[in-house]
Amino acid sequence: xxxxxxxxxxxxxxxxxxxxxxxxxxxxxxxxxxxxxxxxxxxxxxxxxxxxxxxxxxxxxxxxxxxxxxxxxxxxx
Numbered sequence: 377x378x379x380x381x382x383x384x385x386x387x388x389x390x391x392x393x394x395x396x397x398x399x400x401x402x403x404x405x406x407x408x409x410x411x412x413x414x415x416x417x418x419x420x421x422x423x424x425x426x427x428x429x430x431x432x433x434x435x436x437x438x439x440x441x442x443x444x445x446x447x448x449x450x451x452x453x
Contacts, residue, residue, distance in 0.1 A: 379403065379437055383425055385411070394440055404444040414443055 378397040384390060390411055394404040406414070414420035424436050 385422065394437060404440055419443060
């Protein structure tokens, strides 16, 4: 599978989506709070989104998917 990272980070409400290239299905969404939490935890560096290095991009997508999965396992407030 191949994925596309659709990141809108310079908006007033930044967001990021991971889209499966073949189908166009959105696999993961992160809003402003999620992106801030990942940055504060050191799991997301915005410079990583600018790279063309395949291994770095694969690692970034893995981190984003893991974060989204962990978010679903959190107890409700």
